[in-house]
Every structure is written in C-alpha cells, then in structure tokens.
Amino acid sequence: MKYRCLIVDDEPIARQILEKYIAQVEALHLAGQCGNAFEALNVLHKEVIDILFLDIKMPTLSGLDLLKTLQNPPKVILTTAFSEFGVESYEYGITDYLLKPIAFERFLKAVNKVLLPGQKEADTEKTGEKSSEQEFIFFKADKKIHKLYFKEILFFEGCGNYVKVYTEQAQPLMVLEKFGDLEEKLPAKQFLRVHKSFIVNVAHIQQIEGNTLKIKDKSVSVSATYKQNLESLFNRNQ
Secondary structure: OOEEEEEEOOOHHHHHHHHHHHHOOOOEEEEEEEOOHHHHHHHHHHOOOOEEEEEOOOOOOOHHHHHHHOOOOOEEEEEEOOHHHHHHHHHHOOOEEEEOOOOHHHHHHHHHHHHOOOOOOOOOOOOOOOOOOOOEEEEEEOOEEEEEEHHHEEEEEEEOOEEEEEEOOOOOEEEEOOHHHHHHHOOOOOEEEEEOOEEEEHHHOOEEEOOEEEEOOEEEEOOOOOHHHHHHHHHHOO
C-alpha cells in the first residue's frame, strides 16, 4: 500500500526538502504539493490524501485554520519554524509536529507513526540504516537551507535571536535560532556549553588556558557558570 501525501507550504525550499524525503520512503507517494491553504482545500475535496504535511504559518489562512475547516482530516504532520505552536497544535489530533529545518531521521520518525501504528519508534539499526541524527543538521540562512555535518562545526555563538555557526569556512553562517533551542538539538557527547553565548565541538578543542579555549585560530571564552562542564569533560578523558 502506498500512502498518498500532500505537502502544503508557502516556502518552495521547504516543499523541495519534503518532496525529496518522501521519494526516499517506498511506502509513500507524493500526490501533490500546494503553496497555500486554499489550494490544499481544493485538492482535499477532490482527492484521497493519507498524510498531510502542513505548514502552520502561511498568509491569509494558516495551517491550523485549515485544520479547523476539515471534518475528517487525513493524518497530519505539522511543519513549522516556530516552536511556540507545539502545545496548541496537539489539540487538533495531529500525528506529529516537526520543527524546521527538518532532518531526515526526524521526518522518518514522524512518518513511522502512521506507517507503524501502535509500535515503538523505528529502530534504524534493525533496518540496517545508520542513524543520521548524530551526523548532520540543517540550518536556514541566506534564503537557503544548509546541511552541515556535526564534525565540521567548530562552535556556535549566540547573538540575541540569532546564532553564528563557525566552521572552517571563512565566514560563519548567521542563523535565526534561539540558542537554547539549538542546544537541545545537538548531540550532548559532541557539543559542550562553555558560556551563555558559546557551545563548542569538543573534538576541535586544541588548547585550554585559564578561561579560554583555543579552537583553530579562534579563542572562545569559558564562563565561571559553565566551567564545571569543561572540568567534567577533562576528568572523563584523563
């Protein structure tokens, strides 16, 4: 059985990413994609849709407003860049809630809630797939979505509502992201908070001197609040 999917998102790049993800799952079939909720209503009235990938923030009619108009909606996986809608969205009986940028493994976890109802989340090791959750992350910057492997990230610097992502490239990426939200997405074994404004990749720490870390040709401050994190790391590796 093929599950017919409909993507509804006003951002072309977001639609392209979901289209690519859907194509990688044999049980899924992309029945269509829409740039706004009104187009989606027309499709839903004419066709059978099993899974609806629905953006929340869209002009004129939001994704949640669209859901209010549907008496018998398909399985709904919400996609959004705004975490504050999470609690409200589950009042509509959605299957899952995905925060952009969406990693493939997180997408697959949401889809498996439809494909494998009543079962535990898919164990990627049993299916022979290597977990990608610890390997890369997507960031939206410069009107593009950038895929960065964790191993190539040197450190993050919080700048208000933005985060600078430093790699070995000359210029850091400036990403619209709350620092606390970012920290939750990072694998704890690879990244360490050393300051209210800095999270570092421990693999790239070259030198520790006082309250300063040396990473490549850059210096990163360590605050007294987070110095214990660094000491714990040092003690574990002695």
